[in-house]
Amino acid sequence: MIAELLALVPVQRAGLGLLLGAVALPPIGVLIVGLDIYPVRFAIMHVALLGSAIGLLTGTDPLLWALVLCAVAGGGLAPFATTSAGLSGAMGLLMSLAIAVALLVLSISGVNANGAFELLWGSILSTRPVDLVVLGVLAVAIPALFWWRRTDLSLLLHDRELAACSGVRTGPLTAALLVVIAVSIAGAIKLTGALLVDALTLLPALAARRIGRGLTGMVVASIGIGLVVAVVGLLLALALDQPPGPVLVLLAGVIALLAQLLPMRRT
Numbered sequence: 266m267i268a269e270l271l272a273l274v275p276v277q278r279a280g281l282g283l284l285l286g287a288v289a290l291p292p293i294g295v296l297i298v299g300l301d302i303y304p305v306r307f308a309i310m311h312v313a314l315l316g317s318a319i320g321l322l323t324g325t326d327p328l329l330w331a332l333v334l335c336a337v338a339g340g341g342l343a344p345f346a347t348t349s350a351g352l353s354g355a356m357g358l359l360m361s362l363a364i365a366v367a368l369l370v371l372s373i374s375g376v377n378a379n380g381a382f383e384l385l386w387g388s389i390l391s392t393r394p395v396d397l398v399v400l401g402v403l404a405v406a407i408p409a410l411f412w413w414r415r416t417d418l419s420l421l422l423h424d425r426e427l428a429a430c431s432g433v434r435t436g437p438l439t440a441a442l443l444v445v446i447a448v449s450i451a452g453a454i455k456l457t458g459a460l461l462v463d464a465l466t467l468l469p470a471l472a473a474r475r476i477g478r479g480l481t482g483m484v485v486a487s488i489g490i491g492l493v494v495a496v497v498g499l500l501l502a503l504a505l506d507q508p509p510g511p512v513l514v515l516l517a518g519v520i521a522l523l524a525q526l527l528p529m530r531r532t
Contacts, residue, residue: 294470
């Protein structure tokens, strides 16, 4: 039965999307963990939800709106990133305003319950070619960014003041990272929805922190875990005839919990 399902084009697109997401998104989780900005994903999720709602209201591509609004939001948060308190306050305000406007837009647009449900929980089997293009670009660009700026990123994630003293332009780099994080979360909305994006971002990164040595090791380990979650999670969802999103989250959560039993490696 699984073989028959895998022969279907929507399932093949979903599988390819998950594989691309498994390469692009776990390194974003490494950034979130390293910068200690866990709440940022909640704020950006709500902004992506707002962008999708605007797309439904205007009859245009929801993904485009989500990408644009998230990029703007990520850049807008950059000035507050000098302190954790300032960034947390800005993210809280952004999250509250974004969800309020998103709910209002959804109400005005008359989106039915199924449409709203897809925004929140994802619709992997409705993955489109344009979604694959976005994920493909992210799957190439994000690992390339880590390799290109690995020294600066290692310093920034270890200690912001040390990075600044070492000549790293921490302000512009942090701003660029926030934009990359925001755009990546927007690109994952189709796969996991606004509420389950942690399945391919934060949870693999939390597990990789226990496995990888140094920034490069964490990134490689997070991608490996992401690929396992994507492949096994999709097959389990097909075998159990259940929505892939929750299955992916549960599998990633189990792996992250098991990884916590391992001793923390020196980074």
